[in-house]
Amino acid sequence: TETFQVVWRFATPGGSRNCNNVSSPAVADRYVHFGTVAGDYFVLDAASGAVVKQIACGEPIFSAPVVGRDRVYFATLGSRVHAVTADGEPIWDWDYVRQRLKFEGDRWSGADWQRLKGQATWREQFCCSRDIALHERTLVVPAGGGLVWLEDAGDRGVERAVYLGRRESPATLGLSLDESGGVVRQWTQRDNYGSVEVLRLREGQIDVSTVAGTETNYNRAGLLSFASPSIRGSDVYRCRPEQGFGFCRHPAAPVGEPLGGYPSIASPILLKDQAVFGGLDGGLYVVPLSGGEAWAFRT
Numbered sequence: 001t002e003t004f005q006v007v008w009r010f011a012t013p014g015g016s017r018n019c020n021n022v023s024s025p026a027v028a029d030r031y032v033h034f035g036t037v038a039g040d041y042f043v044l045d046a047a048s049g050a051v052v053k054q055i056a057c058g059e060p061i062f063s064a065p066v067v068g069r070d071r072v073y074f075a076t077l078g079s080r081v082h083a084v085t086a087d088g089e090p091i092w093d094w095d096y097v098r099q100r101l102k103f104e105g106d107r108w109s110g111a112d113w114q115r116l117k118g119q120a121t122w123r124e125q126f127c128c129s130r131d132i133a134l135h136e137r138t139l140v141v142p143a144g145g146g147l148v149w150l151e152d153a154g155d156r157g158v159e160r161a162v163y164l165g166r167r168e169s170p171a172t173l174g175l176s177l178d179e180s181g182g183v184v185r186q187w188t189q190r191d192n193y194g195s196v197e198v199l200r201l202r203e204g205q206i207d208v209s210t211v212a213g214t215e216t217n218y219n220r221a222g223l224l225s226f227a228s229p230s231i232r233g234s235d236v237y238r239c240r241p242e243q244g245f246g247f248c249r250h251p252a253a254p255v256g257e258p259l260g261g262y263p264s265i266a267s268p269i270l271l272k273d274q275a276v277f278g279g280l281d282g283g284l285y286v287v288p289l290s291g292g293e294a295w296a297f298r299t
Helices: 096-100 110-117
Strands: 026-028 031-035 040-045 051-056 072-075 080-084 090-095 133-135 138-143 146-152 157-163 171-177 183-188 194-202 205-210 230-232 235-239 247-250 274-278 283-288 295-298
Touching: 031 072, 051 080, 080 096, 090 096, 090 157, 096 138, 096 157, 133 171, 138 171, 157 194, 157 205, 171 230
Parallel strands: none
Antiparallel strands: 026 031, 031 040, 040 051, 072 080, 080 090, 133 138, 138 146, 146 157, 171 183, 183 194, 194 205, 230 235, 235 247, 274 283, 283 295
């Protein structure tokens, strides 16, 4: 951190399948956790880069791991959720396709879906391509068009609730959790249709509300957001690829309060008094949360 010299570098195996990796690394104790599109999950020693554990998952890993109090969780593209120790020892796994959809065939085979189900509809969508989130012992997993609340019961994962949205065939583009565990998610259906929802699980029931000013569709002004919102108190901060609304706050105004910066598809990082995010022009923007001039580092 003082010299910015490379201490170690680790090249993951997998050949031509190992490309376009998007699973951000996570650090637990003295270990680095991450997954690859080639289908392997790695735990490395943070000091040396040596492989401590390699788990062959058999399908890509897009989602970033999340670190809990005494374990780390990750999900594969096929919505298999795994809990492991900091040094990578498996504790339990939970499979959305088998345990929720009750499908025992090859999930990647269209012929198996036709043979066993007759037809696969939007309700059978299952891919987990976005990041999972954690509040205390409860995971929130974007599986297909729905969200799963999955509680860590110690030796197993227990499904607490599933939300499939208020319109058919939705997709989660990003989600964040507030301090109480409420889920704030940006979702879309088709043709620019979407909004930011707030979902709260209470005694097995899901309360749903829409953040005012975030609704978009094909016949109205305003562009969809493509990233996880950031939360502070009751305020929702998000970026959009729209001139004049690159970074904005809700529900400060009926359509959101623009705060500055270039249009963006990144999640904003909230500091004490500022937000930081990358713009679509390649600049790194720092924007005061109280209003005022933003500054940018032009890469």
